[in-house]
Amino acid sequence: MSEENQTEKEPKNKEEKEEKKEVSESAEEKAKFTFKCTQCQRCCLERGPIPITFWDLEMWARNGVVANFMPYLDIYDKHDGGLDLILKPLPPPPKEGEEQPKKDPFGSIPIEDLLTVKCPLYNEEQKKCLVYDNRPLSCRVYPLEFDGKNFTIVDVDCPGIGQEGMSKEELKEMRDTAKTMYYELTRMRIALPVLSQMISQKVMMDLMRQNMEAMSKMTDEDRAKLDEIFQKNKDTPEP
Ligand code: SF4
Numbered sequence: 661m662s663e664e665n666q667t668e669k670e671p672k673n674k675e676e677k678e679e680k681k682e683v684s685e686s687a688e689e690k691a692k693f694t695f696k697c698t699q700c701q702r703c704c705l706e707r708g709p710i711p712i713t714f715w716d717l718e719m720w721a722r723n724g725v726v727a728n729f730m731p732y733l734d735i736y737d738k739h740d741g742g743l744d745l746i747l748k749p750l751p752p753p754p755k756e757g758e759e760q761p762k763k764d765p766f767g768s769i770p771i772e773d774l775l776t777v778k779c780p781l782y783n784e785e786q787k788k789c790l791v792y793d794n795r796p797l798s799c800r801v802y803p804l805e806f807d808g809k810n811f812t813i814v815d816v817d818c819p820g821i822g823q824e825g826m827s828k829e830e831l832k833e834m835r836d837t838a839k840t841m842y843y844e845l846t847r848m849r850i851a852l853p854v855l856s857q858m859i860s861q862k863v864m865m866d867l868m869r870q871n872m873e874a875m876s877k878m879t880d881e882d883r884a885k886l887d888e889i890f891q892k893n894k895d896t897p898e899p
């Protein structure tokens with residue numbers, strides 16, 4: 661660096677000196693981020709959909725537990741048009757005196773209505789995560805997030821933030837996990853719309869093939885009956 665440039669960067673007056681101090685203090689503050697989970701369980705109780713990544717699917721496959729997670733997986737159509745694979749929150753049980761709602765076999769309650777509902781894998785009686793060793797990446801890094809450029813805190817009310825006792829190694833590990841989460845989520849968000857479209861097309865083609873096969877196996881008598889039904893429907897005036 662030239663002497664001229666160095667001189668340019670020197671603070672010229674008292675205000676500038678104070679401004680520089682403020683900047684360096686806030687940088688120091690940032691470096692002091694410290695976290696220790698207090699096990700308050702808040703993030704398991706009211707977190708809404710938990711994104712699932714390829715990292716999670718690979719871990720579950722390695723540990724032979726994919727089937728255990730299948731009933732809880734769903735695809736979330738987000739407002740921005742994107743898709744996320746998620747752990748779907750379950751509807752809350754009825755309150756005392758309320759009727760048990762009929763079981764919905766298609767789970768068609770909009771996810772928006774379940775955003776503040778507990779994670780389906782949290783057991784309230786036992787006060788614990790039922791899949792702790794296989795918990796998703798997103799749970800391992802909460803409440804830190806990396807957006808490709810910066811680290812942010814997704815839940816400023818998490819009581820673990822500011823708790824002393826975090827070592828440099830733990831901080832580095834948390835930051836690395838946040839970066840992994842970002843890259844894995846990006847991979848999933850690129851792959852999911854493509855896979856989803858291909859699967860829908862395949863399901864549609866399979867249905868059409870099955871229909872055509874069924875039609876080709878019909879006897880003349882069955883065909884006549886079918887024609888009769890179609891004719892009846894045609895002749896029935898619409899209400
Ligand atoms: S991460 Fe935060 S909100 Fe979640 S259990 Fe730990 S302290 Fe509580």
Ligand code: SF4
Pocket residue numbers: 703704707710779780781782783788789790791792795796799
């Ligand atoms: S998977 Fe476990 S750690 Fe993650 S939100 Fe659910 S209960 Fe909590």
